[in-house]
Amino acid sequence: MTDESIITTSDLNLWYHDTHALQSISIAIPRNRVTALIGPSGCGKSTLLRCFNRLNDLIDSVRVTGTIMLSGNNIHEPGTDVVQLRKRIGMVFQKPNPFPKSVYENVAYGPRVHGIKDKVELDRIVEKSLCDAALYDEVRDRLHESALSLSGGQQQRLCIARTLAVEPEVILMDEPCSALDPIATGKIEKLIDNLKQDYTVIIVTHNMQQAARVSDYTGFMYLGKLIECGRTRQIFENPKEDLTENYITGRFG
Numbered sequence: 001m002t003d004e005s006i007i008t009t010s011d012l013n014l015w016y017h018d019t020h021a022l023q024s025i026s027i028a029i030p031r032n033r034v035t036a037l038i039g040p041s042g043c044g045k046s047t048l049l050r051c052f053n054r055l056n057d058l059i060d061s062v063r064v065t066g067t068i069m070l071s072g073n074n075i076h077e078p079g080t081d082v083v084q085l086r087k088r089i090g091m092v093f094q095k096p097n098p099f100p101k102s103v104y105e106n107v108a109y110g111p112r113v114h115g116i117k118d119k120v121e122l123d124r125i126v127e128k129s130l131c132d133a134a135l136y137d138e139v140r141d142r143l144h145e146s147a148l149s150l151s152g153g154q155q156q157r158l159c160i161a162r163t164l165a166v167e168p169e170v171i172l173m174d175e176p177c178s179a180l181d182p183i184a185t186g187k188i189e190k191l192i193d194n195l196k197q198d199y200t201v202i203i204v205t206h207n208m209q210q211a212a213r214v215s216d217y218t219g220f221m222y223l224g225k226l227i228e229c230g231r232t233r234q235i236f237e238n239p240k241e242d243l244t245e246n247y248i249t250g251r252f253g
Contacts, residue, residue: 003030003216006170006200007052012066014047014056021047023224025066029170029217034192034201036215036232038208040253043221045204049172052202053089054082071169087114090163094175096155098147098162103130103139106147106158110166125165132198133161134191153184157191164199171195173203177210189214208248212236220244 005028014022022044029035029052037045050056051068054075068075075085087110099106107126116122126143130136135157139150147158156176163171173192177185192214195201205211211218212232219229220239228235228244239245247253 003033005029006031006071007202008069009051010067010069012048012051012068013064014051015063016059017061021224022051025226027219027226027229029200029202031200032196032198033216034196034203034214035217035219036211037202037204037219037221038206038211039221039227039247041206044224045221046174048221049174049202049204052170052172053086053091055086055091057082087166088168089170089172090166090168092156092159092163092171092173092176095179096152096159098150098155098158100146100148102144103147103150103158104143107161107165110162114166129161129165130158132164132195133157134187134194135161151184153180153187156180156184156188160188160191160195168199170200170202173201175204175206178206185210208236220247222247 007029008027010026012022012025013020025048037048039045047056051064056062056064064076070085070088099109101109104126107129108122111122111125116125127136130139135154138154142149147155150158160171177188180188189210192201192203203215215232217230218232218235220227220235222243228239228241235244236248239248
């Protein structure tokens with residue numbers, strides 16, 4: 001990859017109990033680009049995604065070896081502030097998970113946790129985050145209504161705004177459109193394209209057409225291994241590995 005990398009892994013391995021879920025993964029994630037991880041269910045895509053902000057630490061009996069570097073720093077270095085790491089690397093999950101609070105309080109939650117108390121500053125952050133998530137015009141008159149009253153697509157964009165509010169460098173998205181209808185999916189895809197102006201986005205998706213539409217780079221995973229990674233057009237039009245071609249052409253999956 002020719003673009004500057006923000007995250008790199010080297011010989012990354014992960015075990016759940018005795019299950020070797022990730023096997024010798026070495027990948028470079030380019031800054032201010034969208035990288036898609038594709039592959040059949042159970043191949044390790046989401047597990048790899050959760051390595052980048054150490055969410056797998058929350059699971060008992062997980063063991064990790066190898067290195068993950070964020071802007072040149074090892075995220076497993078002793079003394080690493082994991083809360084700060086997760087501020088730098090935000091996460092958007094498969095199903096929208098807004099807090100049972102108002103739209104405003106959902107977005108203001110993270111900045112409050114990180115010590116921002118000034119009402120004017122919180123107002124600015126909330127408005128900017130909702131604008132950046134392409135949601136502000138739809139909710140500007142509903143900021144103090146429950147976030148649970150929003151549609152599924154709006155809730156997912158609210159979760160993206162909540163992530164943006166703490167000014168991350170990287171946004172991880174785990175199947176962010178799988179619970180959404182085609183119109184809401186289109187809005188999220190357009191948003192992803194806009195977000196890479198200011199953020200690095202890594203998206204896990206089962207939808208190969210979506211990967212082809214939204215990503216600049218694509219990594220294909222199979223049975224815990226990274227089979228191939230490169231520019232999306234090259235992966236889809238001229239894959240180097242037979243296994244990649246067989247998956248993309250629908251011979252298995």
